[in-house]
Every structure is written in C-alpha cells, then in structure tokens.
Amino acid sequence: MSPTQDTFPIDDVIIVGGGLAGLFTALRLAPRRVTVLTATPVGSGGSSSMAQGGIAAAVAPGDTVEKHLADTLAAGDGIVDAKIAGIMVADAPARVHDLLEYGVPFDRDLEGRLAVSREAAHSERRVVHVKGDMAGAAIMQALGVAVRNTPSIRLVEGYVGEALLKRGNRVAGIVARPVNGGPAVEFPARGVVLASGGVGHLFAVSTNPPESEGGGLGMAARAGAIIADAEFVQFHPTALDVGRDPAPLASEALRGEGALLTNRAGERFMVGVHPLAELAPRDVVARAVHAEVVSGRGAFLDTRKAIGAKIAEEFPTVYRYCLDAGIDPIAQPMPIAPAEHYHMGGVLTDADGRTTLDGLWACGETASTGVHGANRLASNSLLEAVAFAARVADNIRTLLPQAQLMDARVLADDGAPGPDAGDVASLRRTMSDDVGVVRDRGGMEKALRLIGALEKKNRSPRFRNSLTAARMIATGALARTESRGGHYRSDYPNADPAWQHRTFMTLAEADQIGSRVPLAAPVV
Numbered sequence: 001m002s003p004t005q006d007t008f009p010i011d012d013v014i015i016v017g018g019g020l021a022g023l024f025t026a027l028r029l030a031p032r033r034v035t036v037l038t039a040t041p042v043g044s045g046g047s048s049s050m051a052q053g054g055i056a057a058a059v060a061p062g063d064t065v066e067k068h069l070a071d072t073l074a075a076g077d078g079i080v081d082a083k084i085a086g087i088m089v090a091d092a093p094a095r096v097h098d099l100l101e102y103g104v105p106f107d108r109d110l111e112g113r114l115a116v117s118r119e120a121a122h123s124e125r126r127v128v129h130v131k132g133d134m135a136g137a138a139i140m141q142a143l144g145v146a147v148r149n150t151p152s153i154r155l156v157e158g159y160v161g162e163a164l165l166k167r168g169n170r171v172a173g174i175v176a177r178p179v180n181g182g183p184a185v186e187f188p189a190r191g192v193v194l195a196s197g198g199v200g201h202l203f204a205v206s207t208n209p210p211e212s213e214g215g216g217l218g219m220a221a222r223a224g225a226i227i228a229d230a231e232f233v234q235f236h237p238t239a240l241d242v243g244r245d246p247a248p249l250a251s252e253a254l255r256g257e258g259a260l261l262t263n264r265a266g267e268r269f270m271v272g273v274h275p276l277a278e279l280a281p282r283d284v285v286a287r288a289v290h291a292e293v294v295s296g297r298g299a300f301l302d303t304r305k306a307i308g309a310k311i312a313e314e315f316p317t318v319y320r321y322c323l324d325a326g327i328d329p330i331a332q333p334m335p336i337a338p339a340e341h342y343h344m345g346g347v348l349t350d351a352d353g354r355t356t357l358d359g360l361w362a363c364g365e366t367a368s369t370g371v372h373g374a375n376r377l378a379s380n381s382l383l384e385a386v387a388f389a390a391r392v393a394d395n396i397r398t399l400l401p402q403a404q405l406m407d408a409r410v411l412a413d414d415g416a417p418g419p420d421a422g423d424v425a426s427l428r429r430t431m432s433d434d435v436g437v438v439r440d441r442g443g444m445e446k447a448l449r450l451i452g453a454l455e456k457k458n459r460s461p462r463f464r465n466s467l468t469a470a471r472m473i474a475t476g477a478l479a480r481t482e483s484r485g486g487h488y489r490s491d492y493p494n495a496d497p498a499w500q501h502r503t504f505m506t507l508a509e510a511d512q513i514g515s516r517v518p519l520a521a522p523v524v
C-alpha cells in the first residue's frame, strides 16, 4: 500500500513486523481483520528468513515435552521461567503442524515421518528442518504466500515504526514513516503487536539483517514498558569472518558433524578449554574464539575431514557463503569470529504476550517471555515466535473481538532526518567492543557515555530508538555484577547465586543508573 491521501483506512489491530512472529499472529487472527506494518517486504525481511537450523519440537518417537523442557531449563543457566517455557514446549508439536498446514515443506524420513536433527545441548533429535539448512527461507516463503492469500490481512510494507501513541497507560497506535523518509503517518489502533525482531545491528559484527536494530524494544521502553533481561545477548561463535555485513553464519550443525575449531597454527584450541571441546556450550566456544581472534592467532572452522565434499549438498547455504567470499571449504578452513546472534532480553510479556502497557502485545525476538533465561537453546527461537504469536492472537481475539476500521493520518512533514551513518557506525563499534562477548565496568561506562552523547546530538526518531535499546542492554549488563549464560564480565567472571533471577527495568530506571556513570574515564 502506498498512501497518497491525507487519511486512509487501516485496522484497529496493527502488527509491527513481517517476520515469523508478525505473520503467524496475523494468520492466526484470520478472519479477524488486522494490518501488518513492516519495514521490509513480507516473506523476505528479518532474521526469520535467514534461519538455517529449524524449529525445536518433541515430535520424534522417544522424545517428550518434559525432555525438551529440561534441556531448555539447563541452557538458560538457572533463570528460565519454567512455567512459560513449559507452555512453549507443550505447544511446539501443534505449532509445527500449523506450519505444515500453511505449506512449509519440512523434511521427512523414508517412512514419511518428520525428519529431526540434533543440535547442541539437545538431549534428543528434535529440530525439524527444510532441505538441510533452508528452514527459515522455506517457512517465510510459505507464510508470505499464505498472508497474501488471506483477505483479512492488510499489508503496509516499507514503513518503520518510530513511536507508540499513548492515551494514559494505554497504547493507542503507532507513528511510522516510509523507510526512505518523508512525512510520518499516525496509525491509531486499539491494539498494537510488536513483532519487530532483534537488536543485532546495534553491534558491529552480527548475523542479523540491518532491520534488526532494536526499534521495537526502543519504542516500548520510551513508552514506559518494562524491559526484561536486556543484558542477555547471545553471540554465535562461528560467523564467517569475511568482511560481510551481516556476517554469514556457519551453522552449529557443522560442528555436530565433526568440524574442528583451529587457529592459524592448526591447533585445536577448544581442547583443554572444555571437556566437550567443539561442542561446548555456545557462550564458552564464543569466548574461546574471541580470545584467539584478539590474540592475533586467528580462528578457523575446518570441515575438510569431517564433511569434505558433502558440504555442498548437506549445507548448501554455508557452502554458497564460502564460495561468494572466495573460500573453498572442501580445500581450506573457513575464517570465523563471534557475532551477535540473538537477544534473550526484550519487552517483558506474560504467557499471552501482553506487555506492561495496556493495548500493547509483543512476540518473537523483540519480546522477553522468560523462556530463554540467560541463554537460548538452539532452535527454540523460531519456536518461541510461533508459540507466543498464537497466544497473542488468541488473547486479542478474546479482548478485541469486533474489528473496527480506523483512519491513518499523514502528518505534516517535520523534516526529521534518518540515522546518521557515522553515528550508527560508532554505536555499533562500541557495542561490539565494550558490551560484547567479554565485558567489564570501564567498557560499559564508556559505551553509556557514547550513547548519552549520541542521544544529545541526534534528531532521528529511528536512531533514537536504537540508542534507547543500546542503553537498556548496556545498563542491564553494567548492573548485573556476575557472569551467567551469554553475559560474561571479566571483572566478575563467576556466577553469583544472589543474581540467580531475571531483571526488569524501565527506561527511567536505566537513566537513573546512567546518571551515576562518571562523566569521563578515571585517569590512572
């Protein structure tokens, strides 16, 4: 839709984001009318279409939801919300069947049963996939077609949400602007669903696409919503270090098949670091890879012996990434570095996806349901997106059964600029360097000073949301004086039982903590 008039009709429920969480919410709400407002075209943007592994669900003989829950709790390092995670894993098989009904061609075994693969920290084979490593693209292709064939779903593509409209404590719509600039548009609504994905592009090195810039988290925090567990960011240990942005991902399944991690001298550096060596937990491997990279020894993923020429057929996405970068993985190891991959934190929601603001729901990576705790179990995030999208839709159908048409209104052009490329680059650099794989007080205070300086000089509403998201992450990390899951501090390298809980913070509280950060680094 490209509105040319001052007002135009939209629906009273607006879903912000066209990734898996947003599209699944819209489809599940059908035939109730909804509008999906999204920065990137439906079916292609967001992290969802890039997912390689698949969706975790206890669908194989011998597997149970209890085992899936136990693995999820163990990965989350002591702070998973067991009740909410229990709901998610119990709903998983039904959601996989929903996706099959929308036409997702999950791989099958010779007897026609869903084929399942095993991923790190899963005690059973339980990840349903498509053509090896093509799950995300296949899911989004099928849902994109389903959405376009569903008359109750109105699409507003190419619009970036900038601010939530509020009436008292109630969210009453959203202001959004065309991706390429121009006048903003006010979209009034009785319900807004944030499904705007993660925060990867706040970091210089990330596997996420550019639209994962923390916009939803920033908007919600600025509107007063509680943000949970913001400090917990997962860094994937094996992104290809080939100078591309986003950094292409070399799936964990490669190590599952026996691929080795080596440095430039050909030494396996995980041996001696952890008994599971290459298959150690993701955060342990990420720190070891980080240490090799910063020491100058370099880090490489070597698939030559374990996978050899089969990589072309069994891991077509990784194989293509390598060839595009001029690397032949059949003959040479791939250079790697850790990259921001997933945000466990986000907008606090309950089991029905309701946030702490009336009229505002959230699902997918932008939400924090508590199912991941301090670290996400592989392939639980696509699951979280569909499991809670369904619950958001059911809740909205109960609370707002009668759809109404509303009038969106084009606002006078305020000439607000887009994000400044130089400022975006400095934010991303400091988040990777100072709020990245290894953190300490000095680095995080430095990051908060830069964020404060950028907040003062920037007029771009879109970038201000990114800065707010970065502030919530850096402040949460500064406040948590321990190491746990994806959050590692060199000045507090151990877990502290007193910190074995989730964290909940508003922007006002983060600002208070920020106001105590020294104005300059102490001179030593």
Ligand SMILES: Cc1cc2nc3c(=O)[nH]c(=O)nc-3n(C[C@H](O)[C@H](O)[C@H](O)COP(=O)(O)OP(=O)(O)OC[C@H]3O[C@@H](n4cnc5c(N)ncnc54)[C@H](O)[C@@H]3O)c2cc1C
Pocket (backbone or CB within 6 Å): 016, 017, 018, 019, 020, 021, 022, 037, 038, 039, 040, 041, 045, 046, 047, 048, 049, 050, 051, 052, 053, 054, 055, 056, 135, 136, 159, 160, 161, 162, 195, 196, 197, 198, 207, 208, 209, 211, 212, 213, 215, 216, 249, 341, 342, 363, 364, 365, 366, 378, 379, 380, 381, 382, 383, 385
């Ligand atoms: C390379 C890669 C591989 C992965 N592999 C797996 C895997 O195998 N299994 C697994 O479970 N998870 C995997 N993940 C994680 C998983 O893909 C994501 O967590 C999940 O897809 C998030 O879905 P989402 O719908 O919340 O967000 P996204 O799919 O990121 O969609 C966000 C949507 O919001 C839009 N948007 C963003 N900001 C705004 C705004 N301000 N206004 C309007 N629209 C906005 C975007 O354009 C996009 O349409 C992977 C992630 C990556 C990057």
